[in-house]
Amino acid sequence: xxxxxxxxxxxxxxxxxxxxxxxxxxxxxxxxxxxxxxxxxxxxxxxxxxxxxxxxxxxxxxxxxxxxxxxxxxxxxxxxxxxxxxxxxxxxxxxxxxxxxxxxxxxxxxxxxxxxxxxxxxxxxxxxxxxxxxxxxxxxxxxxxxxxxxxxxxxxxxxxxxxxxxxxxxxxxxxxxxxxxxxxxxxxxxxxxxxxxxxxxxxxxxxxxxxxxxxxxxxxxxxxxx
Amino acid sequence: xxxxxxxxxxxxxxxxxxxxxxxxxxxxxxxxxxxxxxxxxxxxxxxxxxxxxxxxxxxxxxxxxxxxxxxxxxxxxxxxxxxxxxxxxxxxxxxxxxxxxxxxxxxxxxxxxxxxxxxxxxxxxxxxxxxxxxxxxxxxxxxxxxxxxxxxxxxxxxxxxxxxxxxxxxxxxxxxxxxxxxxxxxxxxxxxxxxxxxxxxxxxxxxxxxxxxxxxxxxxxxxxxxxxxxxxxxxxxxx
Numbered sequence: 415x416x417x418x419x420x421x422x423x424x425x426x427x428x429x430x431x432x433x434x435x436x437x438x439x440x441x442x443x444x445x446x447x448x449x450x451x452x453x454x455x456x457x458x459x460x461x462x463x464x465x466x467x468x469x470x471x472x473x474x475x476x477x478x479x480x481x482x483x484x485x486x487x488x489x490x491x492x493x494x495x496x497x498x499x500x501x502x503x504x505x506x507x508x509x510x511x512x513x514x515x516x517x518x519x520x521x522x523x524x525x526x527x528x529x530x531x532x533x534x535x536x537x538x539x540x541x542x543x544x545x546x547x548x549x550x551x552x553x554x555x556x557x558x559x560x561x562x563x564x565x566x567x568x569x570x571x572x573x574x575x576x577x578x579x580x581x582x583x584x585x586x587x588x589x590x591x592x593x594x595x596x597x598x599x600x601x602x603x604x605x606x607x608x609x610x611x612x613x614x615x616x617x618x619x620x621x622x623x624x625x626x627x628x629x630x631x632x633x634x635x636x637x638x639x640x
Numbered sequence: 641x642x643x644x645x646x647x648x649x650x651x652x653x654x655x656x657x658x659x660x661x662x663x664x665x666x667x668x669x670x671x672x673x674x675x676x677x678x679x680x681x682x683x684x685x686x687x688x689x690x691x692x693x694x695x696x697x698x699x700x701x702x703x704x705x706x707x708x709x710x711x712x713x714x715x716x717x718x719x720x721x722x723x724x725x726x727x728x729x730x731x732x733x734x735x736x737x738x739x740x741x742x743x744x745x746x747x748x749x750x751x752x753x754x755x756x757x758x759x760x761x762x763x764x765x766x767x768x769x770x771x772x773x774x775x776x777x778x779x780x781x782x783x784x785x786x787x788x789x790x791x792x793x794x795x796x797x798x799x800x801x802x803x804x805x806x807x808x809x810x811x812x813x814x815x816x817x818x819x820x821x822x823x824x825x826x827x828x829x830x831x832x833x834x835x836x837x838x839x840x841x842x843x844x845x846x847x848x849x850x851x852x853x854x855x856x857x858x859x860x861x862x863x864x865x866x867x868x869x870x871x872x873x874x875x876x877x878x879x
Binding site: 470471473474475476477478479480482483486487488489490491573576577578579580581583584590594595598601603604605607608609612615616618620 | 653702704707709710711712714716717720721723724725794811813814815816817818820821828832835839840841842843845847848852853856857860870
């Protein structure tokens with residue numbers, strides 16, 4: 415084992431870490447907001463149809479297809495090339511982020527839907543009786559309970575988005591996977607370099623797992639004998 | 641600009657036949673990877689529930705590692721790393737290069753390995769949901785361990801596992817798109833080629849999405865059928 419080479423590889427890969435984390439965090443934030451909107455839409459009939467179609471489409475197609483469709487596909491429309499969106503959609507970063515947000519929203523909205531369904535009717539009724547308005551009930555009662563219920567499933571989604579960010583390397587973004595691939599093309603030492611990258615991703619996802627366990631315990635202490 | 645639908649047809653200058661073949665390739669990779677994952681998943685469950693501490697540890701590490709690492713990285717590792725290994729072994733044995741490894745095999749094994757980690761979790765949950773009493777009853781009437789597994793544990797566990805396995809299959813289909821980085825001409829690769837040749841990028845990627853949607857929707861129906869069939873006989877009404 416060539417320890418110096420491994421150390422240099424890890425240091426080089428870590429320069430891609432900010433982009434990986436950036437995409438993961440903003441992808442999750444955007445996905446969560448969109449997922450909340452999708453769930454609010456579910457209360458009306460048309461909105462429900464739109465939301466179900468959305469989820470059907472984005473869960474049924476690979477993220478890679480979506481990334482390519484946005485990055486290469488949208489440029490074929492002259493209207494988009496002329497619109498105010500073009501400065502964004504020309505950049506691989508924004509295309510990658512948009513794809514991650516759209517994909518994440520579909521999965522997160524299903525997780526949130528499960529959480530919302532698990533909110534006890536009695537809790538909502540109690541809040542209504544004590545005179546809270548609809549918005550207040552949603553914000554102060556329904557959403558906190560739903561989020562707590564959905565957290566275990568959501569931690570899987572966090573890890574999955576963290577891993578999915580690796581796909582943006584296919585549209586020339588230099589995240590950790592992009593840097594690793596370039597390094598392999600130069601030195602032809604695929605096993606060492608890819609294993610180093612894998613180790614970094616592994617550490618990241620272990621941190622996420624630990625953090626969600628901690629958060630879960632904080633949000634529902636009664637379940638853990640605290 | 642976008643929208644000459646004739647390009648998708650089966651005519652002389654249509655890409656229909658190529659897309660159809662690519663769809664079949666996607667199915668082939670997915671089915672083999674899924675089966676590979678089922679075998680690995682079953683072995684892993686054996687490890688995780690066994691009394692042997694080393695086997696348990698090994699199985700745990702396998703699941704944690706494969707679930708924490710990006711799928712595309714695993715495919716790169718198998719494809720480029722596999723090449724490195726084949727080249728090293730080849731040149732020590734005295735063969736002349738250049739050495740290459742099949743994208744089909746590397747991709748299938750990589751996705752099988754990833755799927756195995758997830759399937760083991762599905763199967764473990766199903767295994768643990770089998771009522772202990774039925775196993776004890778089997779032992780009392782003098783059944784051997786293998787017979788108990790075959791006649792009592794496996795049938796009950798499989799029924800519980802079917803929905804989870806269905807989800808797993810859907811994600812295997814979508815992961816198979818990543819195998820396109822090895823140059824294997826499956827759906828994703830084929831639509832990229834078509835898009836590059838015709839400059840109709842959006843049309844062909846949308847067609848690719850359509851192919852995946854058809855495959856996932858059809859297999860969803862198949863899994864629903866299997867689920868209904870497997871519950872026939874002893875499921876409560878209305879399930």
